[in-house]
Amino acid sequence: MNNIRQFSSKEDIQEQACLWVSRLDRGLHDEEKSQLDEWLTESNSHRQALLDAASLWDDMSVLNELSGLFPQSHTRGAKQHKGMAKQMMWGMAATFFVMAVALSVIVQRTWFESAPQFANISEKVQTGVGEQKNVVLADGSKLHLNTNSIVTVDFSSDARNIVLLRGEAHFEVAHDKQRPFSVTAGSNTVTAVGTAFNMQYVDDNAFELVVTEGKVLVKDRFSTSSNDLLFGKKSITEEGLLMFAGEKATVQGKVEARENLSQNDIDDDLAWQQGMIVFKGEPLEAVLAEIGRYTPMRFSISDESLRKRRVAGYFKVGDIDGLLSALKSSFSIEHERITENSIQLKAVKG
Known part of the structure; x- marks a missing residue:
């Protein structure tokens, strides 16, 4: 006792x-x-x-x-x-x-x-072809903008809204439960509170989303407010879809081709932040389209059989000479300069 x-x-x-x-x-x-x-x-x-x-x-x-x-x-x-x-x-x-x-x-x-004092902030951040920018936003969030990209930033006392108008961006979101962080691209909105994710346009309305930390809510921007789900007011089925760290998907209205990535896969997808591009057997035409985002150089393929030729390797952003050398030595693809900004690719004879 x-x-x-x-x-x-x-x-x-x-x-x-x-x-x-x-x-x-x-x-x-x-x-x-x-x-x-x-x-x-x-x-x-x-x-x-x-x-x-x-x-x-x-x-x-x-x-x-x-x-x-x-x-x-x-x-x-x-x-x-x-x-x-x-x-x-x-x-x-x-x-x-x-x-x-x-x-x-x-x-x-x-x-x-x-008591937090928030000033309304609106700005536009953009990069030219081959240019990248690292920007610390007013709330402490970090924006890494890839080549030929545009975003608009609109911060207020109760919301942090960004629109990805073109290109690709990676976001490291500062934690702030009172002000959800939302990125709109095409017809969808990605909303996060204290997380990190990468968004890249793949055509006019579709974008590729990779969640690198935490979780995000993907929803149609024409539906009701995503804030309600984040704070427990709506069900996921009514509001959209939660995606978690290590997941990748193509988003165009709906979330499609959703898959789980290893850390190596994520590192390869984000290699552009270190000035590298990684290919893992993509068709040559897809490789050239990706390379074309980083340079004003335009490529054409004279031999139709080459379009589906698989290409793999690490390539330095903007290093066209290194790319052409690797294509010839490793994939039997040679080139001919047509103009100052135009190169034609063809199969090595013999």
Whole structure:
């Protein structure tokens, strides 16, 4: 059995006594009556504090209730308690006044120092062909914009909205539950709170989405607000689809071709951030289309049989000479410069 008892301070006892008086005023339940009896038997100071608090309350129903709990103490000391109560009343009033002023100062100081102050911010960020940009946004989020890309940024006190108008961008979202971070591309919106993801247009309305950290909600931007789902107001089926870290999908109205990626796959997809492009056996025509995003050089293929020729390897962004050399040595594809910005590819003879 544990015989150790923690002693309450005088202020704690007075606070408990006031609480019991308020309960007595509205009427005690049977369980509360037992709890009050137990509390009164623990210490004479509890009985004294309750009488003093009751005198301050000055309500006949409370005093009558107390007279039933310990009539002798109340009868003998009523006048004494009344006098002591008046002194206690002024002391407590002064104390409460000081506490109220202090609390008011603390609350106001805390409010003005910690309340977020958000200015409306609108800007456009873009890159030219072959150019990349790293931008820290006003909320601390990080934007990595790939070649030939455009985004608009619109931050307000309750929302962080970005529109991907062209190209590719990677977002590392600063945590802010009060202001969801949403990126719109085509007919869809991707909404996140404290996460990271990559979006790349693959045609006018479709984009490829890779979630690198956390989770995002993908929805049709013409449906109801995605904020409701994030904060538990709607079901996923009504609002869209949650995608998690390590997932990749093509988004065009619906989420399609959804797949799980290994960390190596994610690193390869984001290799452009280190100035590299990784191919894993894509057809030559797809390889040239991707290379064409980073250079004004235009490619044509004279031999139709080459269009589906599979190409794999790591290529440095913008290094056209290195690409042409690798195509010849590893894939038997040679080239001919037609103009300054035009190259034709053909199969090596012999």
